[in-house]
Amino acid sequence: xxQFFHQLASPRYFYGIAGRLIPWLAVAFGLFTVAGLYYGxxxxxxxxxxxxxxxxxxxxxxxxxxxxxxxxxxxTAGAMGxxxxxxxxxxxxxxSAPIGAAFTFLALVTGSIWGKPMWGTWWVWDARLTSELxxxxxxxxxxxxxxxxxxxxTASRAIAILAIVGVVNIPIIHYSVEWWNTLHQGPxxxxxxxxxxxxSMLIPLLLMAVAFKLYYGMVLLMRSRCEVIDRExxxxxxxxxxxx
Amino acid sequence: MSSLNEFLHMxxxxxxxWTSYGLxxxxxxxxxxxxLRQRKKLLAGIARNIRRARRTT
Numbered sequence: 251x252x253q254f255f256h257q258l259a260s261p262r263y264f265y266g267i268a269g270r271l272i273p274w275l276a277v278a279f280g281l282f283t284v285a286g287l288y289y290g291x292x293x294x295x296x297x298x299x300x301x302x303x304x305x306x307x308x309x310x311x312x313x314x315x316x317x318x319x320x321x322x323x324x325x326t327a328g329a330m331g332x333x334x335x336x337x338x339x340x341x342x343x344x345x346s347a348p349i350g351a352a353f354t355f356l357a358l359v360t361g362s363i364w365g366k367p368m369w370g371t372w373w374v375w376d377a378r379l380t381s382e383l384x385x386x387x388x389x390x391x392x393x394x395x396x397x398x399x400x401x402x403x404t405a406s407r408a409i410a411i412l413a414i415v416g417v418v419n420i421p422i423i424h425y426s427v428e429w430w431n432t433l434h435q436g437p438x439x440x441x442x443x444x445x446x447x448x449x450s451m452l453i454p455l456l457l458m459a460v461a462f463k464l465y466y467g468m469v470l471l472m473r474s475r476c477e478v479i480d481r482e483x484x485x486x487x488x489x490x491x492x493x494x
Numbered sequence: 495m496s497s498l499n500e501f502l503h504m505x506x507x508x509x510x511x512w513t514s515y516g517l518x519x520x521x522x523x524x525x526x527x528x529x530l531r532q533r534k535k536l537l538a539g540i541a542r543n544i545r546r547a548r549r550t551t
Binding site: 291292296301302303305306309310313348349352355356359360363364366367465468469472473475476479480483488489492493 | 504506510517518521522524526528529532543
């Protein structure tokens with residue numbers, strides 16, 4: 251078991267294993283997406299208050315969850331890279347940033363599109379929306395900082411510190427709807443006692459959440475493979491890989 | 495046919511719902527295609543470097 255992890259941490263083995271995993275993740279992502287869309291757009295009934303417009307939720311909420319999840323993965327991988335100097339952790343950290351930024355962007359824009367018919371405005375500077383916007387800037391900051399530093403390993407250390415400091419924003423986003431008065435509705439799924447969302451709507455929501463997780467896994471491996479090749483371009487195994 | 499129209503109409507929220515879903519498709523597609531293209535470019539670039547190195551030695 252330990253040896254397996256040790257090998258996995260070697261860029262060369264990682265490249266091979268990731269390459270074999272990507273098609274499976276793609277297929278699983280496709281299946282969950284089709285199922286999620288079917289239950290979300292066709293099976294689930296209209297909402298008694300919001301009519302059909304609530305169907306934006308099946309994109310918006312999983313995207314918002316992912317924006318937080320990817321950030322935590324990025325910061326954790328960054329910390330592992332700082333502490334143990336693991337090359338692969340550094341690769342995972344920087345490869346996560348653009349994917350997290352994409353999810354954050356999607357959550358913000360679909361939220362805005364949902365807000366227009368429901369709240370009557372595209373945007374309000376309230377706690378939830380503002381802290382999520384800051385999250386987008388954190389992602390963009392990580393990407394910009396990485397590109398600004400020439401040496402990959404120094405750049406990785408820099409973005410790890412930025413990412414770890416930014417973690418303070420994560421609980422702020424999560425609890426913002428409880429700590430401050432806001433237009434944004436409170437959580438309906440993660441309430442400890444009982445979720446106040448009907449099963450017919452919860453099922454597609456969870457299906458889409460799994461689909462987005464699989465998508466993240468897939469694109470993370472794709473990006474990481476590129477980053478690994480780029481960093482190891484002068485090694486023997488990359489040369490052999492290309493001349494095959 | 496009428497049920498399809500009804501489905502596309504989304505109870506009057508067609509613009510908001512389909513813009514959101516369309517945007518999700520675009521964002522997810524672009525995010526997935528970027529590393530595919532990057533990988534091709536990277537491999538081609540490294541192969542070029544190897545060939546150049548060989549010629550000079």
